[in-house]
Amino acid sequence: MLSSPLESDVSDTRLLIGKRKMSSQGSPLSCAEDIDAHTRKRPRNLKQAHFSTPMxxxxxxxxxxxxxxxxxxxxxxxxxxxxxxxxGIELGPTNSLLCNLIERHQLKSGVDGKIVEVNSESSKEISVAEEFLDIVNNILSAPQDNRDWSSDPNRGKVFMFVIRNKAVGICSTERIKEGKWMVYDTGELVPKQKIPLAIGISRIYVSHKYRRMGIGLRLLFAVQQHSIYGLTLTKYQIGWSQPSEFGGKLALSFNGVKHKSGKMLIPIYEER
Structure with missing residues (x-):
């Protein structure tokens, strides 16, 4: 019996679909994915490269x-x-700082020196002082200091010790009202005690080459005499911001006091 054209087409279609199913299930090379899977190489173990650098x-x-x-x-x-x-910082023979003489000194070594005061109305003098203080902060790993002195001498001053036209020591100050006692050995503050202070030592530094010559003490004596016009301060009206090892020893020799407990105290204040 002959089949109709429609039945023949349906039968051929079913046969073709069946062959495709068998081909996809039974033959490992029936699709591109299988071919790729057999031909793809396994990745090698990768290691991170480390480069030595002279930087x-x-x-x-x-x-x-x-x-x-x-x-x-x-x-x-x-x-x-x-x-x-x-x-120290070379000033040059024509620097205006050299004209601001307030004291002359002859050091133990026989070297002549002088103390000058930075003029807050001179941008060049302020620039020299700020450069010196930036060096000091870097060496001491100290934060940025208060520089109110650069705009108003009534809020603080800067004194420099000069030898042969070179600034080898610096002391910057600020006006304050009160502070506290600190135990020198431990750095602990004496609780519930406030002391009246007039001037705070923000930074004081002497170049390595010129240490052990008494320059630090001479700068402090200048602070006593020249911080407030017409007034000589006592040692105990002066406090310290954050004394380093060198500054702590200087503070102890300048205005340290012995407590009844036997501990040595120095006056400090919180820098603005």
Whole structure:
């Protein structure tokens, strides 16, 4: 019996579908995915590469400047900065700071020096003082200091010790009203006690080359005499902001007091 054209087409279609199913289920090479799976290579174990580099920075133990030793420009920059930090800042013979003389001194070594006061109306003098203080903060790892003195001498002053046209010591101050006693050995504050103070030592520093010559004490004596016009301060009207190891020893010798417990105290204040 002959089938109709429609039945023949349906039968052929069913046969074709069946063949495709068998082909997809039974043959491993029936599709592109299977071929790719057999031909794809397994990835190798990957390892992270580590490159050695000469870009390591060096920190100078004396001036605390960070620089790259292998770079000539960095070495030259460090050498210049290092000289200023260790030997002082060259002022030059015509610098106006040299005209602001308030005291002359001859040091134990026989070297002549003088103390000058920074004029808050001179941008050049302020620039020199700020450069010196930036070096001091870097060496002491100290935060930015209060620089009210640069706009109003009634709020603070800056004194420098000069030897042969070179600023080798600096002391910046601010006007304050009160402070507290600090135990020198432990850094602890004496509780429930406030002391009247007039001047705070914000920063005081003497270049390494000129230490142990009495420059720090002479700067403090200048603070006593020249901070407030017509008034000589007592040692105990002067407080300390955050004395470093060097500043702590200087504070102890200048206005440290012995408590009845036997502990040594120094007057400090909180810097604004």
């Amino acid at each position: 390591k920075r060096t920190v100078c133990s004396e001036c605390q400047m960070s620089y790259m030793q292998h770079m000539k420009s960095d070495r030259q920059l460090h050498d210049k900065y290092h000289r200023r930090a260790i030997e």
